[in-house]
Amino acid sequence: MIENRRSIRKYKDAVVDDALLNRLLTEAERTQTMGNLQLYSVVVTRDKDMKARLAPLHFNQPMVTQAPVVLTFCADFNRTAEWCRNRKAMPGYDNFLSFFNAASDALLYCQNFCTLAEAEGLGLCYLGTTIYMPQQIIDVLKLPKLVFPVATITLGWPDETPPQTDRLPLSAIRHNETYQPVTSESIDRDYTAKENLPENQEFLRINDKETLAQIFTDIRYTKKDNEAMSEGLFAALRHQGFIE
Amino acid sequence: MIENRRSIRKYKDAVVDDALLNRLLTEAERTQTMGNLQLYSVVVTRDKDMKARLAPLHFNQPMVTQAPVVLTFCADFNRTAEWCRNRKAMPGYDNFLSFFNAASDALLYCQNFCTLAEAEGLGLCYLGTTIYMPQQIIDVLKLPKLVFPVATITLGWPDETPPQTDRLPLSAIRHNETYQPVTSESIDRDYTAKENLPENQEFLRINDKETLAQIFTDIRYTKKDNEAMSEGLFAALRHQGFIE
Numbered sequence: 001m002i003e004n005r006r007s008i009r010k011y012k013d014a015v016v017d018d019a020l021l022n023r024l025l026t027e028a029e030r031t032q033t034m035g036n037l038q039l040y041s042v043v044v045t046r047d048k049d050m051k052a053r054l055a056p057l058h059f060n061q062p063m064v065t066q067a068p069v070v071l072t073f074c075a076d077f078n079r080t081a082e083w084c085r086n087r088k089a090m091p092g093y094d095n096f097l098s099f100f101n102a103a104s105d106a107l108l109y110c111q112n113f114c115t116l117a118e119a120e121g122l123g124l125c126y127l128g129t130t131i132y133m134p135q136q137i138i139d140v141l142k143l144p145k146l147v148f149p150v151a152t153i154t155l156g157w158p159d160e161t162p163p164q165t166d167r168l169p170l171s172a173i174r175h176n177e178t179y180q181p182v183t184s185e186s187i188d189r190d191y192t193a194k195e196n197l198p199e200n201q202e203f204l205r206i207n208d209k210e211t212l213a214q215i216f217t218d219i220r221y222t223k224k225d226n227e228a229m230s231e232g233l234f235a236a237l238r239h240q241g242f243i244e
Numbered sequence: 245m246i247e248n249r250r251s252i253r254k255y256k257d258a259v260v261d262d263a264l265l266n267r268l269l270t271e272a273e274r275t276q277t278m279g280n281l282q283l284y285s286v287v288v289t290r291d292k293d294m295k296a297r298l299a300p301l302h303f304n305q306p307m308v309t310q311a312p313v314v315l316t317f318c319a320d321f322n323r324t325a326e327w328c329r330n331r332k333a334m335p336g337y338d339n340f341l342s343f344f345n346a347a348s349d350a351l352l353y354c355q356n357f358c359t360l361a362e363a364e365g366l367g368l369c370y371l372g373t374t375i376y377m378p379q380q381i382i383d384v385l386k387l388p389k390l391v392f393p394v395a396t397i398t399l400g401w402p403d404e405t406p407p408q409t410d411r412l413p414l415s416a417i418r419h420n421e422t423y424q425p426v427t428s429e430s431i432d433r434d435y436t437a438k439e440n441l442p443e444n445q446e447f448l449r450i451n452d453k454e455t456l457a458q459i460f461t462d463i464r465y466t467k468k469d470n471e472a473m474s475e476g477l478f479a480a481l482r483h484q485g486f487i488e
Contacts, residue, residue: 002356003271022414027247029411031355032370035464036409043419050421074423079416080460082426083435089457092467096474100347100375104395107348108370111275111355112246126276126352131344142422151348165280167273170266172323175287177294178386179318182326191327213333216324220279223336230340 001119006164008123009063011156016068016122024120028113031105037080039102040109043141043149045070050140057136058129058152067154072130072137073110075102077242078146093146099242103150110151123158126151132229134236145241166194245363250408252367253307255400260312260366268364272357275349281324283346284353287385287393289314294384301380302373302396311398316374316381317354319346321486322390337390343486347394354395367402370395376473378480389485410438 025042033039045051046069054072055064064070077098081091092098114124130137130152137149172190180186194200195212209215217223237243269286277283289295290313298316299308308314321342325335336342358368374381374396381393416434424430438444439456453459461467481487 002360003274005274005276007276022418025418026414029414029417030247030249030408032249032251032358034372035460036411037460038412038417041417041419041423043421043423045421047421079426079434083431084457084461086428086431087455087457089455089461090467091461092465092470095467095470097375097470097477098465098474100477101372103344103347104351104372104375107351108355111352112359114276115356115359116246128278128345128348131341140422141419144423144425147423164274167280168282170270170273173273173282173285174266174269175285175385177287177289177291179285179287179388179391181388182323184330187327187330190323211331211333213328213331216279216281217328217333217335221337221342223334223339226336226339226341230342233341233344 002115004164005118006162007125008156008158008160008162009125009154010158010160011063011067011123011154012159014068014157016156020120021069024113024116027116028109031109031112033105033109034101038105038109039076039080040106041074041076041079041147043072043074043143045072053140054137057133057140058127059132061127061129063125063154064127067125067156069155071113071153071155072141072149073106073113073151073153074143075099075106075148075150076146077102078144081146094241096237096243099148099237103148106150110153114153117155121157122155124153124155126153131233134233135239138236138240143240148237148240148242166197168194246359248408249362250406251369252400252402252404252406253369253398254402254404255307255311255367255398256403258312258401260399260401264364265313268357268360271360272353275353275356277349277353278345282349282353283320283324284350285318285320285323285391287316287318287387289316297384298381301377301384302371303376305371305373307369307398308371311369311400313399315357315397315399316385316393317350317395317397318387319343319350319392319394320390321346322388325390338485340481340487343392343481347392350394354397358397361399365401366399368397368399370397375477378477379483382480382484387484392481392484392486410441412438
């Protein structure tokens with residue numbers, strides 16, 4: 001099932017039942033979690049105005065307003081810290097390690113939710129844009145300190161069956177015992193098939209670039225953007241109390 | 245299937261076939277990934293001496309030496325950056341945003357690998373300790389710059405069927421439209437059942453604590469440890485080139 005998956009960006013005009021959503025969110029709670037603390041929460045967006053406010057924070061990808069449901073998965077130490085304070089315990093989770101522990105919990109939970117939703121026939125698209133303008137998402141969703149958005153999913157009943165995209169051979173991913181150096185030979189071995197795909201060749205032509213890699217470095221994920229957004233990410237982590 | 249999962253810490257003395265491992269690692273590559281860049285790699289540890297070197301870096305949890313296979317999932321921008329450099333493109337991924345993008349990719353991939361492995365009947369335990377002493381793991385596994393370990397799995401054929409652990413009710417996790425404040429009422433509603441479990445009551449007695457929360461704040465995840473390990477995590481991120 002995971003091996004048949006594809007991201008779905010077009011959804012039928014059909015309701016995602018709230019009881020179904022609750023069942024899937026509950027089943028996903030079986031995911032392993034640090035100390036069984038479940039350091040995550042999920043904000044469910046169904047309201048049209050709320051989707052309109054979130055859309056620009058995800059570069060106006062049309063799925064945000066078109067999907068019946070948008071889910072924002074958050075690293076959450078707030079609930080646990082409040083639990084501690086209500087139980088004569090002094091929480092010490094306003095630090096970066098705790099952020100990363102909670103982010104891991106939230107991402108693993110999110111992935112299992114996705115798998116369960118897809119098994120149910122739902123379609124979804126994972127928005128990596130969540131950490132690009134996190135402070136604005138924090139403001140719209142009214143996330144308190146020690147809560148941080150790490151993943152967004154648009155969810156609905158599929159209205160398309162796109163082809164699966166390519167993947168690298170496992171030789172690019174797997175290392176035995178120690179990390180094996182990446183060489184020009186291993187790059188050629190692992191990337192040539194991808195580079196020669198007709199859709200990627202077309203991509204070069206449209207963008208007037210010489211290599212596929214240049215599309216990533218010069219257009220899609222530039223150093224300048226990455227550095228600016230790193231600053232924003234740090235600032236939001238500071239604002240949410242996870243770093244000093 | 246996800247709803248029946250439990251962590252497995254005892255494994256049969258039986259081989260995990262390498263062809264099976266390759267199939268599962270390959271199937272997991274279907275996981276959504278940023279720009280289809282697959283910003284992850286996995287180091288497979290089968291060697292006894294390597295397991296012995298990793299064990300103390302995971303607080304000597306016995307699974308590390310007893311499991312037939314240990315998998316370290318890494319955020320990896322090294323391979324992509326090398327691809328760029330080999331293709332007349334200038335990578336700009338030595339920053340924190342890129343680290344978090346790669347860490348997300350690695351964690352989602354890891355979770356789907358876990359789901360696929362469990363569907364095959366394998367058992368596994370997720371070690372959250374991976375980010376506690378990351379520099380030492382980096383050294384043992386010879387991870388180059390822009391590669392960072394984010395999750396470790398011990399894997400084998402199950403030799404136990406532990407009971408499932410408790411989970412919070414969905415009311416603790418789900419928020420509608422905006423984050424609803426956590427209150428002493430919501431804490432009581434969501435945590436009392438957990439606190440009253442016989443195993444958690446026993447936990448209090450053994451540790452001579454008044455509340456379950458104190459076991460987390462005073463013993464398992466203390467402010468002092470979290471702050472020290474946050475420093476180590478930042479230092480390792482700096483060493484690997486993800487922050488300045």
